[in-house]
Amino acid sequence: xxxxxxxxxxxxxxxxxxxxxxxxxxxxxxxxxxxxxxxxxxxxxxxxxxxxxxxxxxxxxxxxxxxxxxxxxxxxxxxxxxxxxxxxxxxxxxxxxxxxxxxxxxxxxxxxxxxxxxxxxxxxxxxxxxxxxxxxxxxxxxxxxxxxxxxxxxxxxxxxxxxxxxxxxxxxxxxxxxxxxxxxxxxxxxxxxxxxxxxxxxxxxxxxxxxxxxxxxxxxxxxxxxxxxxxx
Amino acid sequence: xxxxxxxxxxxxxxxxxxxxxxxxxxxxxxxxxxxxxxxxxxxxxxxxxxxxxxxxxxxxxxxxxxxxxxxxxxxxxxxxxxxxxxxxxxxxxxxxxxxxxxxxxxxxxxxxxxxxxxxxxxxxxxxxxxxxxxxxxxxxxxxxxxxxxxxxxxxxxxxxxxxxxxxxxxxxxxxxxxxxxxxxxxxxxxxxxxxxxxxxxxxxxxxxxxxxxxxxxxxxxxxxxxxxxxxxxxxxxxxxxxxxxxxxx
Ligand SMILES: Nc1ncnc2c1ncn2[C@@H]1O[C@H](COP(=O)(O)OP(=O)(O)OP(=O)(O)O)[C@@H](O)[C@H]1O
Ligand SMILES: [Mg+2]
Numbered sequence: 001x002x003x004x005x006x007x008x009x010x011x012x013x014x015x016x017x018x019x020x021x022x023x024x025x026x027x028x029x030x031x032x033x034x035x036x037x038x039x040x041x042x043x044x045x046x047x048x049x050x051x052x053x054x055x056x057x058x059x060x061x062x063x064x065x066x067x068x069x070x071x072x073x074x075x076x077x078x079x080x081x082x083x084x085x086x087x088x089x090x091x092x093x094x095x096x097x098x099x100x101x102x103x104x105x106x107x108x109x110x111x112x113x114x115x116x117x118x119x120x121x122x123x124x125x126x127x128x129x130x131x132x133x134x135x136x137x138x139x140x141x142x143x144x145x146x147x148x149x150x151x152x153x154x155x156x157x158x159x160x161x162x163x164x165x166x167x168x169x170x171x172x173x174x175x176x177x178x179x180x181x182x183x184x185x186x187x188x189x190x191x192x193x194x195x196x197x198x199x200x201x202x203x204x205x206x207x208x209x210x211x212x213x214x215x216x217x218x219x220x221x222x223x224x225x226x227x228x229x230x231x232x
Numbered sequence: 233x234x235x236x237x238x239x240x241x242x243x244x245x246x247x248x249x250x251x252x253x254x255x256x257x258x259x260x261x262x263x264x265x266x267x268x269x270x271x272x273x274x275x276x277x278x279x280x281x282x283x284x285x286x287x288x289x290x291x292x293x294x295x296x297x298x299x300x301x302x303x304x305x306x307x308x309x310x311x312x313x314x315x316x317x318x319x320x321x322x323x324x325x326x327x328x329x330x331x332x333x334x335x336x337x338x339x340x341x342x343x344x345x346x347x348x349x350x351x352x353x354x355x356x357x358x359x360x361x362x363x364x365x366x367x368x369x370x371x372x373x374x375x376x377x378x379x380x381x382x383x384x385x386x387x388x389x390x391x392x393x394x395x396x397x398x399x400x401x402x403x404x405x406x407x408x409x410x411x412x413x414x415x416x417x418x419x420x421x422x423x424x425x426x427x428x429x430x431x432x433x434x435x436x437x438x439x440x441x442x443x444x445x446x447x448x449x450x451x452x453x454x455x456x457x458x459x460x461x462x463x464x465x466x467x468x469x470x471x472x473x474x475x476x477x478x479x480x481x
Binding site: 127129130132133134135136137138139140143147148151152155228 | 281283311314315317318319321323325326327328329338339342343344371387388390391
């Protein structure tokens with residue numbers, strides 16, 4: 001029954017035509033929502049992650065314990081549930097936030113927790129001798145961190161943070177479930193009308209793939225630039 | 233006396249590594265510290281720079297700066313104390329993301345906030361002194377071990393310390409590179425620098441030291457002029473140690 005209908009529509013429009021016609025709405029969803037959401041959430045997320053990592057490394061418990069709880073809570077709960085809490089949950093108790101800002105909040109918090117672990121590990125991977133050398137030329141903790149440790153830790157954390165970034169691109173498709181009309185929601189909307197699930201979802205997958213591929217090229221360039229002081 | 237240390241003690245967990253050490257360093261003098269592995273040489277040197285926080289010890293400098301580690305020293309006192317000495321590490325510890333020149337300028341420029349032009353002039357003259365002016369734009373990984381260590385010495389000199397500390401500055405180097413680093417240290421000796429050097433190079437110690445200090449098990453066993461400590465030690469333990477280094481079986 002369904003199958004008949006599907007064949008009918010596909011035959012009607014022609015598969016290729018549907019592919020081309022739905023390309024632009026999906027790309028629009030990507031440009032208007034997927035990419036901005038990714039970039040904004042990643043920027044906020046990394047800033048949050050840096051603060052969280054430094055708090056976690058602090059010897060003061062009143063800094064390290066809240067950071068630990070935050071990381072543990074985010075990592076221990078599903079992304080989708082976090083998204084629903086921010087959008088539907090907060091909405092219900094009177095803090096109504098639009099879908100797109102809700103998504104930004106939820107994804108920033110999510111990236112903040114995961115990336116803080118990456119940043120913390122990369123800070124810890126810098127040899128103790130670097131801290132000591134900084135100390136002997138008179139640097140205090142924050143100066144040593146800023147000028148000596150973080151630049152080196154940045155190089156170490158680029159590959160894992162790129163992974164976080166690429167995961168984020170793909171995870172933003174979850175925002176379709178809180179009504180953000182991003183790339184995948186466009187695909188769902190068109191599929192709901194045409195029933196051409198296979199074609200449209202493969203097309204969406206293809207677009208995500210292209211975005212991630214382009215990002216991996218950018219990653220290589222950044223790594224090469226930062227590699228000037230590392231022997232190859 | 234440039235520096236007088238009284239009652240320096242340091243423990244790690246419940247192991248006492250430095251046991252109530254008294255020490256004097258005279259202005260312009262070169263003190264070498266020798267002793268078996270684990271005797272506390274590195275720890276002693278690191279305490280002189282507060283890289284290791286002594287548990288106890290009264291440090292008095294000729295200019296009146298006095299720090300008593302039995303109380304927690306104030307932060308600005310500690311910074312002053314640290315900048316009195318420059319440290320040269322066994323494993324160089326150069327900043328890998330900075331060029332040779334930037335390694336040297338980092339302290340005076342960023343920490344001490346001295347005037348830029350003067351700092352660059354100073355840094356270039358220091359790199360020249362250690363024979364590496366033509367390598368100033370290279371990163372540490374582009375330099376040999378001996379060259380890296382010489383940059384390390386220039387970096388330590390750049391904060392214009394009054395005391396230079398060396399922890400086995402040549403023991404991570406290939407034998408053929410040891411000479412170039414020792415030569416730089418000898419040059420500094422001739423310029424009248426005050427230095428404390430931990431070393432296993434007894435011949436070098438004999439040539440440059442004003443005083444040799446033999447440590448064992450957290451104590452200073454014996455100290456005196458090199459001719460005495462290295463050639464005619466009073467203590468049996470010193471004699472055995474020197475024997476062992478001179479004639480390894
Ligand atoms: N950070 C530390 N934590 C715990 N124990 C330490 C630490 N640093 C040094 N020790 C211990 O203190 C003792 C003295 O060590 P130190 O490094 O000062 O010896 P050393 O004379 O420099 O030896 P070597 O000739 O091998 O360099 C050793 O028993 C060592 O295990
Ligand atoms: Mg040592």
